[in-house]
Amino acid sequence: MLYVVLVLGLCLLIGLGRAYASDTSVLKHWSQLIDGLECSSKEFYASLKTALHARKIPGISISEVEVSEGAALVSAKRLYLRVKRGDVHFDVCAAPFGRGFFFSSWLVAPPSVLRLSPIIGWVMALFSQPTYFRLDTAGMFQAAAHAAVLEVVDGVTSAKGIRALTESERKPIMRGFGA
Numbered sequence: 001m002l003y004v005v006l007v008l009g010l011c012l013l014i015g016l017g018r019a020y021a022s023d024t025s026v027l028k029h030w031s032q033l034i035d036g037l038e039c040s041s042k043e044f045y046a047s048l049k050t051a052l053h054a055r056k057i058p059g060i061s062i063s064e065v066e067v068s069e070g071a072a073l074v075s076a077k078r079l080y081l082r083v084k085r086g087d088v089h090f091d092v093c094a095a096p097f098g099r100g101f102f103f104s105s106w107l108v109a110p111p112s113v114l115r116l117s118p119i120i121g122w123v124m125a126l127f128s129q130p131t132y133f134r135l136d137t138a139g140m141f142q143a144a145a146h147a148a149v150l151e152v153v154d155g156v157t158s159a160k161g162i163r164a165l166t167e168s169e170r171k172p173i174m175r176g177f178g179a
Contacts, residue, residue, distance in 0.1 A: 027088070028142055030172035031104035032153070032165060039101045039156055044094040045081045047155065051148035052083060057141060060085045067091070083145050088138050090145040105149055105172070107142045146172055 049062055061084045066077035083090040091106045150170055157164060 025109040026106060027109060027138070028107040028146075028172040029105070030146065030149075031102060032169055033097060033100050033102040034153075034157060034162060034165075035100040037101040037157065037160060037162055038096070039094065039160075041079060041094045041096075044103075044152060044156065045079075045092075047152045048081055048092060048094075048148060051151050052145065055144050055148060057083075057085065057144050060141075065091070067093075085141045086134075086137075088141065090142060092145075092149055103149065103153055105146060107138070107145075107172075142172070 045064065052060065052062060063082050063084075065080050065082045067080050069076050069078055078093060078095060081092045081094075083092070087109060089106075089108050089110060091108065093102075093104045095102060150165070154164060
């Protein structure tokens with residue numbers, strides 16, 4: 001019994017190391033710089049929280065997180081709004097850049113300690129294959145969250161008298177699925 005516990009503990013440590021070293025899987029990304037826009041990141045995030053809650057997206061949690069700009073221990077941090085649903089995150093950044101303001105969003109699947117652990121990860125992979133339902137739900141989550149971002153961006157630009165985003169500026173870039 002002690003050996004089983006030691007082996008599982010070692011597997012978790014290996015998974016932790018692999019998760020720390022792994023890149024986050026980016027599924028979709030969107031960014032837009034709006035020249036001449038001055039805005040408050042905190043006010044944008046507050047409006048975005050309201051827009052997200054109004055959509056009644058099931059199973060989400062919303063928090064503000066600081067993400068390192070470079071090496072985690074020594075670089076500056078930037079504030080993001082993180083919307084979590086299941087094992088995917090929708091991270092949104094709103095910040096000044098030069099004489100404008102930029103917005104970005106990332107639909108990501110962060111690395112999982114358990115999935116990257118030997119033995120444990122293999123067993124999990126056997127019982128949790130991606131399904132159409134999971135893929136559809138992740139897509140719906142992203143679409144609803146992105147629509148909320150665009151709604152708030154439209155409100156900010158309209159209030160400041162800045163032109164609305166074009167149709168091509170509104171589209172996220174999809175990763176994977178051969179795209």
